Amino acid sequence: MKAIFILLALAAFFMASLTFYWARQRKITIRTFFLWMFVWLSMLIFSLFPDLLTVLLKVVRMEIRAYFFFLSGILFLFLLQFLRALSDKRNERALHALVQEVALLKFKIEQLEEQKNA
Amino acid sequence: MADICKNDIVITSEALNEAENIGLVFERVPKGYGVILVDDGSTDNTASIGRVYPFVKVISHAVNLGQGVAFVTGLKAAIDLGYRYMIHMDSDGQHKPEDIPRFEEALRAGGGDIVVGSRILGQMNKTTFLRRSFLPVLARIINGITKYEMSDPMCGFRGYDLDVIRMNLGMFANYHNPQYNAVEMFIRASRRGIRVKEIPVSVDERSSGSSYKGELRYGWNVMVSIIKTYLEGVDK
Numbered sequence: 001m002k003a004i005f006i007l008l009a010l011a012a013f014f015m016a017s018l019t020f021y022w023a024r025q026r027k028i029t030i031r032t033f034f035l036w037m038f039v040w041l042s043m044l045i046f047s048l049f050p051d052l053l054t055v056l057l058k059v060v061r062m063e064i065r066a067y068f069f070f071l072s073g074i075l076f077l078f079l080l081q082f083l084r085a086l087s088d089k090r091n092e093r094a095l096h097a098l099v100q101e102v103a104l105l106k107f108k109i110e111q112l113e114e115q116k117n118a
Numbered sequence: 119m120a121d122i123c124k125n126d127i128v129i130t131s132e133a134l135n136e137a138e139n140i141g142l143v144f145e146r147v148p149k150g151y152g153v154i155l156v157d158d159g160s161t162d163n164t165a166s167i168g169r170v171y172p173f174v175k176v177i178s179h180a181v182n183l184g185q186g187v188a189f190v191t192g193l194k195a196a197i198d199l200g201y202r203y204m205i206h207m208d209s210d211g212q213h214k215p216e217d218i219p220r221f222e223e224a225l226r227a228g229g230g231d232i233v234v235g236s237r238i239l240g241q242m243n244k245t246t247f248l249r250r251s252f253l254p255v256l257a258r259i260i261n262g263i264t265k266y267e268m269s270d271p272m273c274g275f276r277g278y279d280l281d282v283i284r285m286n287l288g289m290f291a292n293y294h295n296p297q298y299n300a301v302e303m304f305i306r307a308s309r310r311g312i313r314v315k316e317i318p319v320s321v322d323e324r325s326s327g328s329s330y331k332g333e334l335r336y337g338w339n340v341m342v343s344i345i346k347t348y349l350e351g352v353d354k
Contacts, residue, residue, distance in 0.1 A: 093292060099179050100191045103156075107177045107195060 130192030186296025230315025240318030
């Protein structure tokens with residue numbers, strides 16, 4: 001086995017363990033956990049059994065490995081960007097609601113204090 | 119405010135760093151009207167200037183969220199305080215406070231749950247060619263979707279019957295782009311059967327400073343908001 005595959009397998013194993021640890025610590029969401037576990041496990045499997053990649057390339061009718069990695073990398077980045085946009089919009093709405101609520105509550109308190117003083 | 123102002127109608131306005139204009143606007147507000155000023159995260163003394171006037175109540179956003187969100191904050195405050203009517207105007211001096219009684223008159227006369235000021239029916243002083251050309255096109259598009267007959271849907275000078283609006287607050291939630299909320303509001307309002315009436319208003323140039331809206335960006339974002347809201351399909 002080539003050294004590069006061993007290195008990749010070790011990196012994938014390390015990252016998978018880290019992802020698992022973060023999930024247990026609840027530092028990442030369950031969706032993020034599955035997304036990244038899929039990436040690390042794929043990396044691990046293809047590093048340990050490189051011939052599987054040749055089979056996969058035949059299935060998708062690609063002849064050069066680099067193309068496959070390039071394409072799957074781009075697709076994965078698109079998916080990440082899409083998920084990030086969704087979560088950004090959700091956070092933005094939550095932030096708007098919170099700032100509005102705080103402003104209105106503060107306003108109500110000021111009104112009550114004014115009434116008290118009057 | 120309750121002692122010196124009418125207790126069923128209020129004016130709301132949002133401001134971001136409008137210290138130069140806001141005082142001039144408040145000086146011109148006709149007597150008897152209370153104002154809710156939403157300070158949208160200003161870094162100058164906009165809020166302090168607002169507090170100088172006894173008929174003005176100031177609500178402050180901790181951070182800048184944009185005009186659309188600040189408008190909804192003012193709307194919620196007006197509803198919470200139990201007002202029946204709300205008149206919304208810009209704080210940059212473009213809308214003439216002298217027009218406020220005509221909005222009140224139109225709201226009390228009925229026939230429109232939202233009374234929209236029209237610069238086309240009234241007067242639009244010193245506007246750009248781009249904006250003057252774009253507004254009628256935009257009105258046609260929005261009218262086509264909503265079946266309203268508005269000549270100037272983007273005018274921010276509007277009156278609201280809060281008895282109707284409070285039952286339809288959902289249409290102000292989850293804007294696709296809060297900054298360009300007018301188009302989204304009208305499309306959603308039409309789906310809820312809310313009536314719209316227009317009155318002529320005259321609009322001046324800003325007293326000072328510059329607007330935060332670039333012309334082309336504004337047009338583009340408005341069109342995107344129309345498409346997104348139209349595609350919602352169901353009433354939100």
